[in-house]
Amino acid sequence: MSTTERSSYYYSDEVDGQIDFFKEFGIDPDIALIQNTDGVHRGNLLEFKVSIGDVNKVLFQAIKYLSRLRVRGHNVPANILLVDLNKQTIYKFASADYFDEIHQIYTTSASRSVQGFRAKSNPMVIQDYFGAGAGQVAAVLKENDFIPIEITEDCVVAWAERYYREVPGSNKESFLANDPKKGSLGELKAPKHFKGLILPYKGDDYEAFAHILDRLNDKLKKIELGAFYTPKTYVLKSHELLRKAIARVPAGNDYVIVDRCAGSGNLIEGLTDEELSHVIVNTYEQFEYLELAREYGDRVRAVIPPTYKAGDPALGVLLNGDALSDRFVLGLLAADGSRVPNEIHKHVDNPDCTVILFENPPYADAAGVESNVSGKKKAFGWQASWVKAQMAAEPAISRNGTKPLRDLTNLFIWSAFKYYLRQPTDSYVVFSPSKYFKSQGLINRKFIDGFLFNRKRFHATKDAGVSCILWANELEVGRTVYPLRAFDINPKTEQLVPGAVQKNFAIGVGNVRAGADGLPVVDVKTTTSVVSKLFDTRKFPDDEEGIHCETNGRESDDSRKAIATAVYNDNILGYLRAYGNSFENIDLYSQLTRCTAYNGNGFHLRRDNYLTKLPLFAMARIPSEGRYWIRGVVNRNADNGDNFSHDKEFLKACLIFTGLAYHNKCLSFTGSDGREYRNELCFDTDTQASKDLVAMTLTTQESALMDQWGRVLDLARQTANYDPSKTYGTFQIEDELNTFHYELVGRKKIKVYDYPVLNGEVKALRKQTTEYHAAAVAPFLWKYELLK
Structure with a gap:
């Protein structure tokens, strides 16, 4: 783009102007774009606007960004550059003039509550920065000065952790030592690594930091000593x-x-x-x-x-x-x-x-x-x-x-x-x-x-x-039962909250009940048996050598070191990995694939009894993320054996959920052994799951759910990648058929789905499947104490 073209260019989006500016002056966006700023380049904070109608307002916004950099342990640039894109004008301010403002905490976003601020001095103004002023801008952008900041209680943790990261062998003592009679002063009292970036701490002791000393341990000590602060x-x-x-x-x-x-x-x-x-x-x-x-x-x-x-x-x-x-x-x-x-x-x-x-x-x-x-x-x-x-x-x-x-x-x-x-x-x-x-x-x-x-x-x-x-x-x-009264803390008010702050917390659901005073009580129950007690460990005389699958359901390559023996048999429908008993890393410890998982810790689902084993898959899909009354409290277990296997309604619910669940990674594909592996645990035509479902009576919710599946499958069959020789489940439809591409809109890449109707129906199916699990599966997981 020529200078003439630039001077007449009108930006409607500040991102476009920012990209042009970065290209012109050789600024790497991957390095400059930190902490949600418009850019930090050497000793300069950049703030771009399509048009600056109030310099004071934009300056205060930039000062808020400098405060954020200080609080999060970043160098604070000495220059503030406010860039008016359409006037091609830069207003340069000195950060040092706003030392006190930078040392305040701002709880609103940088662009809010900025009215009424006044600059303390007039800025240096550089005009026509793509033309006559380009040399002056280039010189400013080479400046690499920073203002030294004071370490306060709101930033000490971030600067300490940065120190531990950047200084090999450092520890809390080398950061905080403050008695010259006992040896060298620490980084806070006599900055060496941060010289010119932080000011020497003036206090005789660290009384201001007392309540957060537990957080000043370096990363290794935090792990080894297990230090964490009790609110x-x-x-x-x-x-x-x-x-x-x-x-x-x-x-x-x-x-x-x-x-x-x-x-x-x-x-x-x-x-x-x-x-x-x-x-x-x-x-x-x-x-x-x-x-x-x-x-x-x-x-x-x-x-x-x-x-x-x-x-x-x-x-x-x-x-x-x-x-x-x-x-x-x-x-x-x-x-x-x-x-x-x-x-x-x-x-x-x-x-x-x-x-x-x-x-x-x-x-x-x-x-x-x-x-x-x-x-x-x-x-x-x-x-x-x-x-x-x-x-x-x-x-x-x-x-x-x-x-x-x-x-x-x-x-x-x-x-x-x-x-x-x-x-x-x-x-x-x-x-x-x-x-x-x-x-x-x-x-x-x-x-x-x-x-x-x-x-x-x-x-x-x-x-x-x-x-x-x-x-x-x-x-x-x-x-065997330990009733604990549950309390959360509202992070905004720091007030104690009975139960949980989350909206999805409810008394009477799962392990939560009302105490005598009506407040929520979580019953923590003891467990003794791991899920593997319910694994099907049978071996059949006609079992043959098979292939391994990755966690995404695709075949493993030869480089993958497998810890489980791959088995093939026509009566094998899938491999269920159900490892551990907690809900930590549940996506790693609970997987369903068509063939033997390379990382083992599971068992093969066989045609003759797979229905009684699907609850082991369904039990892992209880939502636990963000639910402290579940994570670390509830275990998947087999204390009561298969006391659920007689309940046909429960087994039906687990079949429907499994056949529709996104986390069911069973795929249809041709293996490297020349075999055609067909997904039998989905509700496509003539699968084992479909045949078994036909003999079952569906509830109104189940009929609606299967109707939704029918819409998804009909739309999937109309896609370009559809292969009629395969049977498709939800995951394979999303992975192979619900395709998308990126289109350039302005200077932004936008994801565009090739089949928006299919995409909408897939999302609706996932939501309905989750709701079905909560209504038809989860209550029985608690009833039979597969979860406790």
Whole structure:
């Protein structure tokens, strides 16, 4: 495009002008387009408008973007360039003039609430930037200066995590160290890596960051130590259980409240001075110890360890604070071989003192740690801890296999009852995922009361259930149901909400019922048998070697290393992979393909009994994403065997759902072995599923659903790619026949479906199938306790 053409070009869309600008001045959009800005190029923030009628308004919008960059740990450019596309004019401002504004938090979008702002100085104006002013613009775009910003509580986490990513071997101490008597100052006090990007922190301590210290761990420590923050709203609710535990203290007894993993102490925030006088807290990290000592040292009975000097500076941890070590549990080994107990055991050994443990133990899975350490950093070693070795030697634990030993949380829970709780009036109030009592059999103590909280409010990435339970140190055998009162937190108001914030939460559905007060209660039920108990493991004399399928239903190539033997038989209709019992990674652990899945953990569906096995597919399609009362709380299981196989209506519902479900990846195709593999688990002509459905009586909802399927199939047969030799299910229709292409509309690529009527009917079918599962399948999954 010539200069003349550019000067006369009229932009109706700022994206078009932005693309021209980027091309002209060699700006890579993949690098420049960050954090929803119009572009950051070297030391310049770019803000494009088709036309700028109010420079102040657009400037304030740009300042909001600079605030966002600061909060999210990005360099803050020194220049603000406001680009008027149709006037080909740039207004240049200095970011430093708006230092205070950049250090504020803006809760509305950048383009909202910008009226009334006034610039502090006149901008540099560059006109005709594609022509006479091009050289001046090119020079500005070469500038690579940034303004140093202050680290505040709203951005410290983002800058800390950036520091850990970019500086090999860095840790919390190298970021926060603030005492020159103890060594070099940390990055916050004396910036080196961020020199010129952040200002040295002026405070004598980090009191402003106290409530978020738990979030300042680097990525490895977060995984290994299992650090996550307990929301204050949940903390205050858990105090109800703690006070019930205090009420159990016998008259005349002293009592202690012990938290072996206190972090920066947010679990005890909100306790009365009297309650705090009974508290003993411990932490494994040096900086958290300093916070505990500063905030609670003169208010609690003890902070352990009594000194932070006995530690490992390279890791920023305290040897005296390692609650899983023998020195912590048994006492410090003296020169004469005796043990010197810490403050906790002085009370544990006193029969006139009641012990209450109140903890949110660190949560980490061994697999997560191992996959993230990879030999690059020194591990904290909880997997080789003394407590874990003692726990592994327990016969009751070893009978349950290694799974209970894989969770760091479990080491704290097991050791609580093993080494600290001695009398029936002792108690334990503990936050944890429910599997330790639900499926791992880790505890046989008396349940008194409990809550179910949403783990997402603990800065986790997904909604999942976290139990908070008051246990009495009394034996209780035979309990199979644990009623937990469910509470969520509204993230906008931080208020406690009975049940869940989500609109799809309902009392009386699934595992949720109304308590005596009318508020929602989630019944967490124990499980003992995994789904594989219901697998069909038969082998037939005429079974032959077959082929493997990928998770998308297509044949695996020779490079794929298979862990399951591929089997072919005319009586095989598919392969159902039903691995695990939770709803984590459900699309990986529950799959239905035409041939043997290369990754195994399933079984072959045979013509003679496949109908009684389809519930194992249907049980995995209960919606769990975003539902904390399901994820981490409900298991798929086989405790009751096939107690459902007599229910013809239920089996019919599972057949209809399976035949129409998008997640049914059975395909019709020609295999590399020369065989024609036909999808028999769909409702195309003359399939096994169609033949069996003909003999069944359909409800009104089912008839409407099958009519909808008929419309989809009729439209699919009219597409160019339709192959009459194949039988089609929903997935194959969407994957092969409901085709689309991209069209250029202006400068944007738009997806355009080749068969919009088919596409609309397919979407309607998926919605109706989901509704059918909720109405006709799910209630029976709960009834027969395939889900509990």
